[in-house]
Amino acid sequence: MQVLAVLLGLAAAVCLYLAAPNQILLPPGRVMQPHMLGWLGLALVIVSTWLWSTTDDWPVAIAASLVTVPCALSVWPFIGTYAARKRRAAREQRA
Numbered sequence: 001m002q003v004l005a006v007l008l009g010l011a012a013a014v015c016l017y018l019a020a021p022n023q024i025l026l027p028p029g030r031v032m033q034p035h036m037l038g039w040l041g042l043a044l045v046i047v048s049t050w051l052w053s054t055t056d057d058w059p060v061a062i063a064a065s066l067v068t069v070p071c072a073l074s075v076w077p078f079i080g081t082y083a084a085r086k087r088r089a090a091r092e093q094r095a
Contacts, residue, residue: 013072015041
C-alpha cells in the first residue's frame with residue numbers, strides 16, 4: 001500500500017503542477033481545464049494519505065503526504081524546463 005500511496009502522491013503533484021498557470025511541461029494550450037486538474041490533485045492527495053493510514057497511523061500518513069507531495073512538486077518544474085528546452089531545440093532544428 002505504501003508504494004501505491006507514493007505513486008498517487010507523485011500523480012497528485014503532477015496534477016497540481018499542470019493546474020498552475022505557469023507550467024511549462026506541456027505546450028501552451030494543451031491543458032484545457034486546469035481547475036479540474038487541481039481538484040483531481042487534491043483528491044489524489046486525500047486518497048494517498050488514506051492509503052498511508054491503512055498501514056501506519058494517521059500522524060505518519062499526514063507526515064508522509066506532507067513530504068511526498070511538496071518534494072514531487074519541486075521536481076516537476078525541472079522536468080518541465082527540460083521538456084521545453086527539447087521542444088525549442090527541435091523547433092530550431094526544423095527551421
